[in-house]
Amino acid sequence: MHMTTPPRRHALVALGVTAALALTACAGTGGTSAPAPVKQADVSTTIPSDPVTLTLAYSNDPPTQLLIDGFKKKHPNVTVKPQMTPFNDYIKSIKLAMSGDAAPDIAQYNPGAMNTLVPAGLILDLNPWAKAYGWTGKFPPSTLEILSSDKTAKQFGTGGLYAVPGGLSxxxxxxxxxxxxxxxxxxxxxxxxxxxxxxxxxxxxxxxxxxxxxxxxxxxxxxxxxxxxxxxxxxxxxxxxxxxxxxxxxxxxxxxxxxxxxxxxxxxxxxxxxxxxxxxxxxxxxxxxxxxxxxxxxxxxxxxxxxxxxxxxxxxxxxxxxxGASVAYAISAKSKHPNVAAAFLDYLSSPEAAKIEFDGGFMPVDTKAEVGGEGLRGEIATVFGPVAQANGIVPxxxxxxxxxxxxxxxxxxxxxxxxxxxxxxxxxxxxxxxxxxxx
Amino acid sequence: MASELSSPAAPPRATPVRGGEPQVIHPPKRRLRGWLYVLPALAVYLGFAIWPAINTVRLSLLSWDGILPATFVGIENYIKIFRDSALFEAILHSLVLIVFFSFIPIAAGLLMTALLMGKVRKGMTFFRVVFFLPQVLPLVAVGITWRWLYSDTGVINQILDVVGLGSFGRAWLGDYQLALTALGLIGTWSMSGLCMMLFLTGAQKIDPSLYEAAKLDGANTFRQFLHVTLPGVRKEITVAGVITTIAALASFDLVFVTTNGGPAGQTNVPGLLVYRLAFNEGDIGGASALAVVLTVIVMTVVGGIRYFTRDRD
Structure with a gap:
């Protein structure tokens, strides 16, 4: 029984350490402060010609990598660095990644799992670019509704636009x-x-x-x-x-x-x-x-x-x-090149991108584009086109x-x-x- | 006992022992060096086990979605989860799973030990590998394989067909009454080998003279098992009980890939509810509160097992 004392002392030490940890713990989890919103005057549809590097976090491939390649052909000075994460891990980690200092410029957006990024001010309201590029005419309107929400991200189909699709289903x-x-x-x-x-x-x-x-x-x-x-x-x-x-x-x-x-x-x-x-x-x-x-x-x-x-x-x-749903992309509020990122989003609605999206197994965002589909996927595209154009896609x-x-x-x-x-x-x-x- | 406890522990004596060198009190420096050796393991343990545990308790008192600033809500998360009948169902299911993850595997492990002990000379390694294999395979792979075995056109129904019991065939994991049992049997398959390994190892430590003595006293194989082997592996049984019970109560991966709680919540377990709260609903506070409750349940049950199987000597 002479062994009793040391374990007790150890227990005391352990308790002390525990208490210290518990106290310091209160310093964490402070939440994230929203960065200042982009000034409206900065919004532009022309992008600089000097080299720019963007990072893009995503989980769905195809079509993401192919779209990145396609964009590079159009804008050789822009390098988009892909960060691929399998879906289940992506959903768990992307919120933290977006609130970190090294947040990706563009992130694949999931309105269900990621909508807390909206009230936190961590992703940009794309409406200024939507106006500048005329996105409501380029993307099927019903597909943009689920990607729009009010500031609390509880009500969709209203308020700001937080992502645009790069492939429909x-x-x-x-x-x-x-x-x-x-x-x-x-x-x-x-x-x-x-x-x-x-x-x-x-x-x-x-x-x-x-x-x-x-x-x-x-x-x-x-x-x-x-x-x-x-x-x-x-x-x-x-x-x-x-x-x-x-x-x-x-x-x-x-x-x-x-x-x-x-x-x-x-x-x-x-x-x-x-x-x-x-x-x-x-x-x-x-x-x-x-x-x-x-x-x-x-x-x-x-x-x-x-x-x-x-x-x-x-x-x-x-x-x-x-x-239907979409593979959609949002822009981080911390991005240093929001205009370049927006140019990538605009590219998603182009006829060139439509072909890539269709070949990657998706329905194209540009529903009128000639994608040359045959067989089963051509059959799907044929019935999908009129529905998308008539605003008939529901979430x-x-x-x-x-x-x-x-x-x-x-x-x-x-x-x-x-x-x-x-x-x-x-x-x-x-x-x-x-x-x-x-x- | 009482006087021993109250009296201060005897300080190490500086007097010569057995006439050898004088034993000195360790100076504080040497004590510190001792801590230095422990430090790496301690840091990992504190950082990756104790710290997250404390953090979970703290988070359980907050309302937090993982991003926006958290607000302190006291025990509100606990009240919320206890009001939800889903929790009680899930706990009940995990208690049923104890039968399949713990009781049956321990019984099966003992049986296999009795059969293999002292009789199988060659091929012991073969048996060990075969029975221990389920422990080596990742549970996610195991789960998906069993989902196929159990499906309506799966191997299990095919076997039933062959032996003329085709009418009993069903989609086991989709069956309202039998899904939990079917799930439990996967646990039995996975845990039995572990139990057998533990018991075999324990039984090999038993002094052979005890068996000889028992034999001389006229004990048959069954008696020998009951009076020599069983007491000899009591500690291993406790360990097996603790490990398998924790596996049953804290089960997640297996359930997640085989039934995901279905059909219609018939195989929900607390671990699954924690996952859903945290990653589907973004309710980190509620998920943490549920995790704390689960931990308390596990510790209570394990404490109970340890208490009832403690050494009374």
Whole structure:
């Protein structure tokens, strides 16, 4: 027992160190002070001809590196240094990187994960450049809405513009032409086609409800069951908006019905999106609802046997609305060369960039550009163009509030499993919305 | 005991011991040198374990999104997370996981030890490698592999089909009732080898004469195991219990890649909720508060295990 004292003394030392650390800890986390905003008079569309180096932080490639190369051809004096980080790590680290002294000049922007950069004043309001370059005519307006927000970054589609897209995506329905002769023209026709596959003993629709596939299907149905303005207002955080609408009820019930009728594989809730895509690519199902990002892989596996259509409307009118997102880029408020960075953003809307974006697997920002698309991706571009030009791209529902994705994914799983009612599902979404935006 | 505790510790004597050189009190300088040796490890430990832990406690009292200035909110974050029923469900799930991560692997490890001890002379290394392999593989790879094994067209259902039990087949991880069990069994697979390794190592330290004595007393194999092997590896059982219980309560990576809490929250665990609060919702304060609560739970359970298995001698 004579050993008792020294450990005690050690404990005291440890306690002292702990206390000291705890006290010094209070010095950290002071938050970040916003740098002074750029003077409006400095905004210019001409860029200096002497050498300039910009850094660009991003996670999506393609198209970023190819766009950088394309820009370099136009402006040989500008060097853009790419900093690539895999998506999951990017989302966690970019906020810190942007608040640091060595912040990248341009950063790929994710409105859901990065919107706290707006109230912190760490990314520039691009409206002065939008006016100078005429961006509202160059970028599809609906794609700029989700990248615009008020100063608190709670309400989208209003206030400042914080990023512009450098590649668009769109969600629709892929079908296997060996199992389905013709793309259905209306929602009832689509349901009849699903039933036909089911009756013949096949798997109607691959669904990756473990991740985002489940609510992408719900979203696609919602686009054709009701007024798109209501849904947009809700995602944008327009005061007083609600998702507990008849349209959302109808979309939810359609999805539940399809689950009851056995249109989804039994293990949909445990299937990741890439696995759902792989199942469809192997010919194990007739339909798959996902974005154009899957096209390259599907074309490789299925060749000419795969087609694409937007979720058809109940009446059979051509679909005017589709869900989509973008790879967007923002400019750091700490950048020493905001005009040069803005020139890069402007380049994203050019016809040259359109080709690069399309070849990188995206839909081009310049929707009228001749990209020479063939096969499946050409088919997607054909149906996407009119929708984008008619302002028909709507954002994904997980942008509506930061915690929304954790209501959507489990909620869809519960609907498929028959464990949740339509009203309970919509209520859970609205609760998350109210928690973020206030009633 | 009491008198010993209250009496001051005997100071080191400067008198000659066993007639050798006189033992001197270490001067302060030598003491400092001792600390110097400890310093590198201590700095790493303080910087990367203790400091983040203290910082987490501090953050749990703040409302902070990771960027904007933080505001002090006291215990508000704690009140908020305790009002959310999701936390209790998640804790319940992690307690169920203890059965699969801890109880079953320890039992399996003991069984394998009993079977392998003293009987297998050749090929022991082979068994060790095979059973320890799950510990070497990264859990993310393990998780994705098991997700495929468990899928509706996966190997497990194919095997069931072959043996005529196809009607029991299902998408295991997507099944409302069985997802947590299916997830737990991945933990069992991963932890059993670790337990067996620990127990085998412990059992090899046991004096062979004890087995001989037991044999002479007429003890059969089972009795020998019960009265010689089992007491001999008691300390290892405690260690295994602590390690596996922490793995169950603080599980994250495995759940994140296999079910991500699904279907519909049936496999939510506290670690997953911490991640979502911090990285999906940007609520660093709430995430820290939940992490502190999780730490307290882990320490309580581990403390309980250590208390009940303590040396009573």
């Amino acid at each position: 769109v969600v629709g329905v892929y079908y296997n032409k060996t199992m389905v002769k013709e793309a259905p023209k209306s929602l009832p026709e689509f349901e009849a086609a699903l039933q036909k596959v089911k009756d013949s003993g096949g798997n109607p629709l691959s669904l990756g409800a473990l991740q985002v596939g489940g609510f992408h299907l719900w979203n696609a149905l919602l686009n054709v069951t009701g007024d798109v303005a209501d849904y947009r207002g809700w995602v944008y955080g327009k005061p007083g908006s609600t998702i507990e609408t008849d349209a959302a009820r109808k979309a939810t019930e359609t999805l539940t019905n399809w689950a009851k009728k056995g249109y989804f594989p039994e293990g949909a809730s445990a299937t990741a999106d890439p696995d759902a895509l792989a199942n469809f690519a192997k010919g194990r199902s007739a339909f798959l609802v996902t974005g154009n990002w899957g096209a390259t892989a599907l074309e490789k596996d299925l060749g000419k046997d795969v087609g694409f259509f937007l979720m058809p409307t109940p009446s059979g009118e051509p679909a005017k609305v589709a869900s 994904f529902p997980d942008y509506a509030s930061p915690g929304m994705i954790d209501k959507l994914t489990p909620g869809i799983q519960a609907l498929i499993g028959g464990k949740m009612t339509t009203d309970a599902f919509l209520k859970s979404l609205q609760e998350s919305w109210d928690g973020h935006h206030g009633k």
